[in-house]
Amino acid sequence: MKKENKIKSIIQAILTDLLFWIYIFGCISFLINHWFEKTIPSNFVVIFGIAVGLITFILGLSVGRKVFFPTIRTDKKWHKSFWGWSVFFILLITFVVGWNLVEVDLYKLFTKFRNAGGILSGIFDPNLNILTLCLTALAETIYLALLATVFAIPLAFSLSFFAARNLMPRTFIGNTVYIIVRTIATIFRSIEAIVWAIIFSVWVGIGPFAGMLALMIHSVASLTKLYSEQIENIDPGPVEAIKATGASTLQTWLFAVVPQIISPYLAFTIYRWDINVRMATIVGFVGGGGIGLLLLQQQQLLRWQNVGVIIWLIAIVVWTMDMVSAKVREKLQEM
Amino acid sequence: MKSIIELKNLHKVYATGTHALKGIDLEVKEGEFCILLGLSGSGKSTLLRCLNRLIEPTSGEIHIDGEDVIAAKGQKLRFIRRKIAMIFQQFNLIKNLSSLTNVLTGKLGYSTLIHSLTFPQHKNDVKIALENLRRVGLKEFANKKTRNLSGGQQQRVAIARALMQDPKIILADEPVASLDPATADSVMRYLGELNKKDNMTVICSLHFLSLARKYGTRVVALKDGKIVFDGTPEEIDEKKFKEIYGEDAEEVEIR
Numbered sequence: 001m002k003k004e005n006k007i008k009s010i011i012q013a014i015l016t017d018l019l020f021w022i023y024i025f026g027c028i029s030f031l032i033n034h035w036f037e038k039t040i041p042s043n044f045v046v047i048f049g050i051a052v053g054l055i056t057f058i059l060g061l062s063v064g065r066k067v068f069f070p071t072i073r074t075d076k077k078w079h080k081s082f083w084g085w086s087v088f089f090i091l092l093i094t095f096v097v098g099w100n101l102v103e104v105d106l107y108k109l110f111t112k113f114r115n116a117g118g119i120l121s122g123i124f125d126p127n128l129n130i131l132t133l134c135l136t137a138l139a140e141t142i143y144l145a146l147l148a149t150v151f152a153i154p155l156a157f158s159l160s161f162f163a164a165r166n167l168m169p170r171t172f173i174g175n176t177v178y179i180i181v182r183t184i185a186t187i188f189r190s191i192e193a194i195v196w197a198i199i200f201s202v203w204v205g206i207g208p209f210a211g212m213l214a215l216m217i218h219s220v221a222s223l224t225k226l227y228s229e230q231i232e233n234i235d236p237g238p239v240e241a242i243k244a245t246g247a248s249t250l251q252t253w254l255f256a257v258v259p260q261i262i263s264p265y266l267a268f269t270i271y272r273w274d275i276n277v278r279m280a281t282i283v284g285f286v287g288g289g290g291i292g293l294l295l296l297q298q299q300q301l302l303r304w305q306n307v308g309v310i311i312w313l314i315a316i317v318v319w320t321m322d323m324v325s326a327k328v329r330e331k332l333q334e335m
Numbered sequence: 336m337k338s339i340i341e342l343k344n345l346h347k348v349y350a351t352g353t354h355a356l357k358g359i360d361l362e363v364k365e366g367e368f369c370i371l372l373g374l375s376g377s378g379k380s381t382l383l384r385c386l387n388r389l390i391e392p393t394s395g396e397i398h399i400d401g402e403d404v405i406a407a408k409g410q411k412l413r414f415i416r417r418k419i420a421m422i423f424q425q426f427n428l429i430k431n432l433s434s435l436t437n438v439l440t441g442k443l444g445y446s447t448l449i450h451s452l453t454f455p456q457h458k459n460d461v462k463i464a465l466e467n468l469r470r471v472g473l474k475e476f477a478n479k480k481t482r483n484l485s486g487g488q489q490q491r492v493a494i495a496r497a498l499m500q501d502p503k504i505i506l507a508d509e510p511v512a513s514l515d516p517a518t519a520d521s522v523m524r525y526l527g528e529l530n531k532k533d534n535m536t537v538i539c540s541l542h543f544l545s546l547a548r549k550y551g552t553r554v555v556a557l558k559d560g561k562i563v564f565d566g567t568p569e570e571i572d573e574k575k576f577k578e579i580y581g582e583d584a585e586e587v588e589i590r
């Protein structure tokens with residue numbers, strides 16, 4: 001092993017050990033706090049973790065060594081070695097802490113079933129008198145998902161060419177454009193549609209328009225990524241051939257790239273509409289209008305029979321969209 | 336006869352560090368049918384792609400039909416490229432478009448964007464495209480998607496596309512390597528005809544000596560990025576062959 005690599009591995013090993021022990025003492029301190037209501041100061045946890053980590057590392061009882069020096073083989077079975085027991089212990093304590101944090105309560109799960117009786121009876125006895133109201137809200141949801149998808153298509157389509165590595169020349173401008181488009185798309189995609197809905201419901205007010213904008217932004221970002229990956233997977237041969245005829249860059253994209261991506265693009269887009277219809281419901285909960293908003297209102301009023309109607313309608317729409325989109329995508333595959 | 340392609344000290348070093356062309360000097364005369372021979376990896380494809388700048392050469396000079404190819408940019412480079420048609424081993428057609436549309440793409444170098452988007456409306460272009468398809472014996476396949484054509488038919492569509500450019504030069508990179516011997520010969524016959532009847536200069540890389548002897552007027556052999564032989568096909572005897580392909584090579588003839 002090279003000397004720099006060795007030093008790097010040692011540092012990584014020590015850091016692993018320190019984090020390992022700080023985490024273990026953190027968990028222990030949480031449990032003591034939880035069960036005995038005694039607070040252990042956090043700097044104490046950190047100092048203790050570092051101290052134990054350093055000592056065990058020096059003594060050679062180290063998990064980090066095992067990870068970063070895989071060449072050091074010991075014939076010991078895991079249950080006879082220090083690192084084996086450490087890993088076992090850390091998994092165990094993580095599980096115990098998780099159980100307590102999530103407040104898992106099997107007693108409630110099995111004995112309080114009757115509390116949900118209202119919802120269940122609502123589902124089997126829906127109040128069909130409010131059907132018109134629900135259908136109006138449902139139409140809002142479907143159309144907002146449709147508009148979000150339709151508006152997203154041209155934007156994502158254009159952007160995807162600039163986010164495709166194989167189309168952007170490896171010049172300064174090419175690289176810059178590629179990196180900027182990719183980064184923005186990644187950031188926007190990693191922000192959930194719900195968060196966008198909260199932002200837009202403040203911006204343009206609660207209602208379907210806010211929901212539409214939220215889904216559109218999210219769709220542009222994720223379609224740009226899917227589309228551009230599709231471009232990166234095209235056969236480069238036709239691009240070469242079209243370039244060689246003396247075609248301009250735009251002509252090359254239109255004649256060699258577009259025909260190769262059009263059918264996967266359609267498939268992705270329909271799939272996206274499908275996702276958008278589902279998300280439109282959720283987005284409604286946080287101010288995006290439509291059936292989601294209605295569901296939230298009826299649930300807060302404890303009108304379980306109304307909630308029942310809404311649940312049925314959502315299920316039917318999601319199920320239909322699922323079938324239609326699967327069928328269309330199947331047809332596209334054959335093209 | 337006047338020379339149409341002139342290369343001086345052409346080098347290509349790939350980003351990976353591979354030195355694929357090591358100082359190529361070559362002059363090709365108008366009307367020649369020049370066969371490029373050489374082992375896999377000897378630099379044949381690289382050389383052909385440098386000629387129309389599908390690959391950027393690292394250094395050296397390229398003059399084609401009196402124009403400085405290396406200095407050309409934008410519009411100028413497009414105009415040089417449209418005089419040089421290219422045929423590929425994998426045909427490189429756009430598979431889910433019709434033969435006719437594929438042939439029409441050969442006109443892209445002569446068309447504005449608007450014009451190229453409305454190709455089917457331009458009767459004259461369509462007429463020439465159909466005429467070129469007829470020439471390669473595929474007129475009745477005009478509206479068929481090229482993915483449904485056989486390899487030999489696809490290569491003939493590619494030739495029709497090349498004709499659409501009205502080229503002075505045809506670069507062919509192993510045009511028959513994925514075809515069976517009989518089909519290979521029929522495709523080579525079309526290239527031979529373009530060379531003789533239409534006086535197009537052809538540079539064609541091949542792996543079969545038999546085809547080289549039959550169609551070539553000149554053979555240039557590459558080895559490890561350098562020219563190791565330049566002469567007539569008849570001059571390649573057992574000894575020359577071993578120089579090009581290495582001591583262990585056997586001459587495999589396919590008729």
Ligand SMILES: Nc1ncnc2c1ncn2[C@@H]1O[C@H](COP(=O)(O)OP(=O)(O)OP(=O)(O)O)[C@@H](O)[C@H]1O
Pocket residue numbers: 349350351353354355373374375376377378379380381382
């Ligand atoms: N895009 C590339 N990047 C890096 N190296 C490459 C690239 N293309 C080709 N090479 C290398 O350049 C050398 C010449 O390759 P080239 O494709 O020109 O050979 P060839 O004579 O056409 O071979 P073949 O008969 O297999 O087609 C090879 O060593 C190859 O590995």
Ligand SMILES: [Mg+2]
Pocket residue numbers: 379380381508
């Ligand atoms: Mg090659």
